[in-house]
Amino acid sequence: MKTFAEFGLEPKVLQAITELGFEESTPIQSKSIPIALTGSDLIGQAQTGTGKTAAFGIPLINKIPTSEDRIVALIMTPTRELAIQVSEEIGKLTRFKGLRSLAIYGGQEIGRQIRALKKRPQIIIGTPGRMLDHINRKTIRLDDVQTVVLDEADEMLDMGFMEDITSILSLIPENRQTMLFSATMPPNIQKLAQQFLKNPEHVSVIPKQVSVPLIDQAYIEVHERQKFDALSRLLDMESPELAIIFGRTKRRVDELSEALQKRGYTADGLHGDLSQNQRDAVMRKFRDGSIDVLVATDVAARGLDVSGVSHVINFDLPQDPESYVHRIGRTGRAGKEGTAWSFVTPRELDHLHFIEKVTRHRIPKKPLPSMAEAIEGKQRMTAERILELVSEDSINEYKGIAIQMLEQYDSVNLLAAAIKLLTGEKKDVSIELTPEDPIRAKKRRPDVRSNGRRFSSSSFGGNRSGGSGGSRGRSDSRGGYGSGRSSSSYGSGGGYNRDRDSQYKGKGEGRSDNTRRPRPSSDDFVNS
Ligand SMILES: Nc1ncnc2c1ncn2[C@@H]1O[C@H](COP(=O)(O)OP(=O)(O)OP(=O)(O)O)[C@@H](O)[C@H]1O
C-alpha cells in the first residue's frame, strides 16, 4: 500500500494524517486520493470500515486555500450522528491547516448554527433537510461550492432524499467536483450519477465478498418469544467490549433497551423519535464506554465508527441485504476483528437465505447458547474483573472489612457470594416485548439489470470496467459479482419501496426508522 507521503499532499495535511496514526493508505484511499486530487468526479465503493471518510476528506481538504472565507465544500450524510462524526474527522484532518468546518443537522437549535455559520466555515457537513432549511433562509449560500460529497449516497436515495439532493445540487455551480461514496451501490445510484456527475471515475475495491471478512458472522434460529433470553445469554456468554443491537422499530428499541437495563446491563437506545439532546447523550455514553450496549434502529446502521465495538447483534433481521452489510460493518473496522450474530425466526429463514445470496456469503448457523454457557461466560467475566483489581492499590481501603469477614466466614463462600453479586444477575425480572412480525422475503424479479453498463444491478458488484465517459473502470473485483441471478433480482424500484412502506402501515408507534418515504420535508421527519 502507498504511504500518504506519495500523494504529494500539503505538509500540514500530511502532519494531521500522521497525528491520526494512519501509517499507510487503505486501498480505497490509495485509489481515490490521486483521482480526487485531479478534480475529477468520482464514485467510490469499498467495504465498511476501510477509510472512505479520509478517502474523500483528504483531497477535499488539501484543495482548499487557508485564506478562503466562503463555503467551498459540502458533505452530505443521511443521518445526524454521521454528520457529527464526519465533521469530527474532517476537524482532525484540518487541525494543522486550520480550515473551519461545521456540522449542520436537524434537531439542533438553528440559531446556534446560524451563529456558527457567521464564523465563515469553508466546509459544511450536514443532513439534506437542514441544509435546505439554511439555504431557504439564505444563511447558507452555495454559489462558491467547488466540491460536493454524498457519503452513503445510496442510503440517502433510499430514504427519499432525492428531491432534496436535487434541489441542493442544482444550486451549486456546474464546474464543481462531485463524489459519491458507499459500501453498497444499488442501481438507483445511476440516476443520481447521470444527472449530477460528469464522467465520473469509478473506484471500486469490493473484493469477492462485500461484507468484511474480519467479521465472524453467524445466525441463531429462535422463535420471536425466545429472542430476549437468547440475547441475554449471548451477551453473557460473549461479554462484548461494546455491542450494537439492531431492532426493527423504534418501539422495539425502546422496549429492548429498557428490558436490558432491568436485567442489569448498561444499555441505552437510539432512534429517530428521541430528541437530539437524548441522541447526543446516548452516543456520547456509548463512545466513552459508560454504556456498553447500544440498542438502535437502522439510524445507526450507516457509517458510524465507534472503536471497541466487538459485537453486532441483529435482534431482528433487516429488510434488505444492504442494511445487513452496513449493520454488521459497525464492527470489524480498520483491520480489527468483530463478531456479528443474527436472530432468525423459522419463518424468516428464506429471508436469511436471500441475504446470503445477495451478499454472496454463507452465514453459518450456531446453536442457542445454553444456560450453562451463559453462566460460565458471566462468571469468567466477573472473575477477570476481580483479578484485574487484585493487585491495585485502590482496593486497600476495602481490606479492613475483608479481613473482618474472613475471620467469621469461609473464604470460598465469601468470594462466591461476591461473584454472584458482581455478576449483577437479575434473572427474576420478567420481560415482555411486543412481538414483531417476521420479515418477508421479497419477491424476486427475473432481471432488473440496468442497461447503463457502468452499473451492475447489484449493490455489491460495484462497477465493472468499461463503460463510456472516461471511466477507467478501476475495479478490483474478482469474479462476476453482481452479474448473477440472485443479485440481479435485487433492484430498488418503486415496488420495493412501496413494499417496505406498506409493512408498517397503521403501526405508527412501531414504525421503522427507516421506512422509505417518497418525499421527506425535513430530516427531522425522516431519518435521523
Ligand atoms: N489509512 C488508515 N490507517 C489506519 N486507520 C484508518 C485509515 N484510514 C481510516 N482509518 C480509520 O478506520 C476507521 C474506519 O474509517 P471510516 O469510518 O472512514 O470507514 P468507512 O469506509 O467510511 O466505513 P463505512 O462504510 O462503515 O462508513 C476509522 O476509525 C478511521 O479513523
Ligand SMILES: [Mg+2]
Ligand atoms: Mg463511512
